[in-house]
Amino acid sequence: MIHLKMMTKFSDTKYYNVTCICCGKLFRSKTPNKRLCSDKCLEEQRKKKMAEHDEKRSCFTASCIICGKMFRGKEPRQGIKKRRTCSPKCQHSLSLDTDPGLIFGLKITTLKE
Numbered sequence: 001m002i003h004l005k006m007m008t009k010f011s012d013t014k015y016y017n018v019t020c021i022c023c024g025k026l027f028r029s030k031t032p033n034k035r036l037c038s039d040k041c042l043e044e045q046r047k048k049k050m051a052e053h054d055e056k057r058s059c060f061t062a063s064c065i066i067c068g069k070m071f072r073g074k075e076p077r078q079g080i081k082k083r084r085t086c087s088p089k090c091q092h093s094l095s096l097d098t099d100p101g102l103i104f105g106l107k108i109t110t111l112k113e
Contacts, residue, residue, distance in 0.1 A: 021045070066090040 016032040019025070022041035036042045057074045062085035064071060071086035085091040 065091050066093050 013030060015028045015030060018029045018032065018034055020027060020037035020041055021035045023037065025037050026085070027037040037043060038097055054074065059072055059074055061070060061072050063069065065084045067086065067090055068077050069086045073083045076082050085094055
């Protein structure tokens with residue numbers, strides 16, 4: 001008996017016909033504000049937004065703190081540090097280096113007495 005009441009409750013739900021902004025497919029939704037029809041379209045939309053964001057970031061030129069080679073990169077996203085090395089090989093060398101001055105990009109000199 002309870003099961004029948006639940007079924008009638010759900011059958012009264014109003015559905016809206018909505019067009020997906022990604023693929024253009026017409027789909028049914030319980031809310032009129034839903035804009036994407038599937039997880040696949042959601043992922044496509046995220047990739048598109050990230051590509052647009054990456055195009056807006058400005059480029060920089062710097063020299064590698066390990067080998068001195070000049071390299072180009074894009075300004076990092078918020079909260080991420082700017083690249084200081086030209087390649088993964090130099091990045092690995094930096095992580096193995098024990099000199100704290102080099103890790104922070106500082107040149108430490110000792111005073112002789």
